[in-house]
Amino acid sequence: MPAIVTEQVCRDFGPVRALDRLTIEVPSGIVFGFLGPNGAGKTTTIRILLGLLEPTKGRAVVLGHDTRTEADRIRRQSGALLEHSGLYERLTAEDNLLFCARAHGLPGKDARARIESLLTGIGLWDRRREVVGGWSRGMKHKLAVARALLPRPALVFLDEPTAGLDPLAAASLREDLADLVAREGVTVFLTTHNLAEAENLCSQVAVIREGRLVAVGSPDDLRERRSGSRIEVRGRGLDEGVVANLTARPEVVRALLEEDTLHVELTDAHTTVAHIVKALVMAGVEIEEVRRERASLEEVFVALMEENGS
Ligand SMILES: Nc1ncnc2c1ncn2[C@@H]1O[C@H](COP(=O)(O)OP(=O)(O)OP(=O)(O)O)[C@@H](O)[C@H]1O
Numbered sequence: 564m565p566a567i568v569t570e571q572v573c574r575d576f577g578p579v580r581a582l583d584r585l586t587i588e589v590p591s592g593i594v595f596g597f598l599g600p601n602g603a604g605k606t607t608t609i610r611i612l613l614g615l616l617e618p619t620k621g622r623a624v625v626l627g628h629d630t631r632t633e634a635d636r637i638r639r640q641s642g643a644l645l646e647h648s649g650l651y652e653r654l655t656a657e658d659n660l661l662f663c664a665r666a667h668g669l670p671g672k673d674a675r676a677r678i679e680s681l682l683t684g685i686g687l688w689d690r691r692r693e694v695v696g697g698w699s700r701g702m703k704h705k706l707a708v709a710r711a712l713l714p715r716p717a718l719v720f721l722d723e724p725t726a727g728l729d730p731l732a733a734a735s736l737r738e739d740l741a742d743l744v745a746r747e748g749v750t751v752f753l754t755t756h757n758l759a760e761a762e763n764l765c766s767q768v769a770v771i772r773e774g775r776l777v778a779v780g781s782p783d784d785l786r787e788r789r790s791g792s793r794i795e796v797r798g799r800g801l802d803e804g805v806v807a808n809l810t811a812r813p814e815v816v817r818a819l820l821e822e823d824t825l826h827v828e829l830t831d832a833h834t835t836v837a838h839i840v841k842a843l844v845m846a847g848v849e850i851e852e853v854r855r856e857r858a859s860l861e862e863v864f865v866a867l868m869e870e871n872g873s
């Protein structure tokens with residue numbers, strides 16, 4: 564059973580259509596990245612999936628439960644870190660977690676063992692007796708993630724968990740997350756503006772823009788779909804004459820020479836590189852290396868935003 568299924572979900576806020584026929588499926592046991600620019604509808608989607616907001620049209624099923632009628636069951640089985648951490652600033656870290664454990668009906672002994680393991684995992688066990696109000700943002704973030712994982716949820720929603728963290732804290736939170744996912748087999752639904760992070764953590768991503776799905780697949784799939792169309796050639800004898808010659812070919816969109824490296828953009832990913840290589844050899848180029856250029860997820864994201872602009 565997939566962890567999350569949405570069917571043609573729409574959500575309007577007055578005249579604003581925040582979500583437009585969103586259909587996605589999130590398999591169980593993976594980190595799923597939900598990407599999109601500011602205002603794309605990511606947080607709205609999470610709120611709908613948790614049953615905190617009703618869809619205007621369509622439906623969503625989370626862990627087998629309909630979000631309209633069984634939100635309490637969904638919330639009992641999932642953890643969430645939303646835009647505000649929701650920690651009790653006047654309580655200690657330990658008491659924050661104990662409070663959450665009680666709310667989920669975790670027996671005391673279990674809860675204590677679980678809290679020790681989670682706090683140790685994020686390096687905050689020694690500081691458990693400190694009041695959270697005095698903690699740095701990064702420490703609070705980590706605690707909020709630990710709290711989301713405390714009741715051993717089947718599913719965790721993390722809305723920008725590394726936003727505002729320093730690079731070290733973000734990297735360590737990512738490590739902790741990957742570790743917890745591997746150990747506990749939870750499904751993570753994650754939003755982030757950090758595309759390197761998404762590439763690193765997520766086995767699947769969906770990209771939305773203005774409430775509409777524009778791409779879905781593994782980060783590698785998405786990169787591959789773009790990368791195939793660009794190649795890089797290094798060698799001797801590359802000059803502007805060669806560039807002009809290549810540019811005249813129908814399968815070449817553009818060619819650009821940078822020192823001893825020639826960048827060639829092809830009309831599509833399936834164009835065979837052999838023709839290009841042959842043309843270069845015929846022009847007297849001594850080729851040292853030919854390789855396909857890999858687009859980063861960030862480049863793919865930017866291209867998707869440009870293509871799907873309104
Ligand atoms: N409670 C609300 N009332 C009115 N409009 C809302 C409300 N919640 C969201 N919206 C609108 O819905 C759209 C999507 O907002 P949402 O918060 O889901 O975006 P997001 O993808 O999470 O953006 P960000 O990356 O900035 O967090 C925006 O146009 C926003 O103004």
Ligand SMILES: [Mg+2]
Nearest residue numbers: 605606607722
């Ligand atoms: Mg948001």
